[in-house]
Amino acid sequence: MAAIPFSSEIEEISMDGFQVVSGDLFTRRSGYYSPTCTIWSGGITFNKVALTALNNCERVRIEIHPQKKSVLLVPVTMKDKDGIPWRKNIKDYAPRRMECVRFSSKLYEMWNWDTGCVCRAVGRVVTVDNKVMLLFDFSSPEQWKGKERTSEK
Numbered sequence: 001m002a003a004i005p006f007s008s009e010i011e012e013i014s015m016d017g018f019q020v021v022s023g024d025l026f027t028r029r030s031g032y033y034s035p036t037c038t039i040w041s042g043g044i045t046f047n048k049v050a051l052t053a054l055n056n057c058e059r060v061r062i063e064i065h066p067q068k069k070s071v072l073l074v075p076v077t078m079k080d081k082d083g084i085p086w087r088k089n090i091k092d093y094a095p096r097r098m099e100c101v102r103f104s105s106k107l108y109e110m111w112n113w114d115t116g117c118v119c120r121a122v123g124r125v126v127t128v129d130n131k132v133m134l135l136f137d138f139s140s141p142e143q144w145k146g147k148e149r150t151s152e153k
Contacts, residue, residue, distance in 0.1 A: 035123035037071055037136040039107060040146050041115045043099045046073070046086060050134055051095050053125055059083035062103075069111050073123070073134040111138065118146040 035050035044062075050073070054060065057075040061082045064071055076083035088096045108115050119141040123134045 035125075035134050035136075036120055037073075037123060037134075037138075038118060038120045039104055039138075040118040041104055041108060042101050043097060043104055045097045046095045046134075048093070048095060050123060051087065051093060053123075053134055054132065056087070056093050058085060058087055060086050064107070066110055069138040071121070071136040071138065072126075073136070075132070114143075116145055117143045119143050 033049065035053050036047045037050065038045050038047075054073065054075050059076050059078060059080065061074045061076045061080055062071060062084070063074060084098065086095055086098065088094045105115075107113070113119060119138060120143075121136040121138045121141045123136040126133050126135045
């Protein structure tokens, strides 16, 4: 392969008319620094930041607000009949991918989403009666086409 010759003469240009492009257009900071909830046609998952925001609790109850297109995550104990484990296991502080076709299908239908898309929302820590919870607003979610899963028989 031939080397590309480097010219010692560098052209001087004018900066007139150039505009700075925001770095936010290129990074996905929300997924690294903020709690996120991702919903696809077969389930739901949260990122590790969400797990940390709720003090690595073992179980949560998921509540939805149909009109506001919001998902509320409430930390609960094993005694709560609607509580679900959201960590992979007790020793591993990592969120688990929860398969829940019936639940996600209801959300897609209720919120009129394209079933071929994956939807993600950034959450924020909120309190209700001094209890810390996570609120995810899906009124304008980040969306992208998901990969179709195929199963071999």
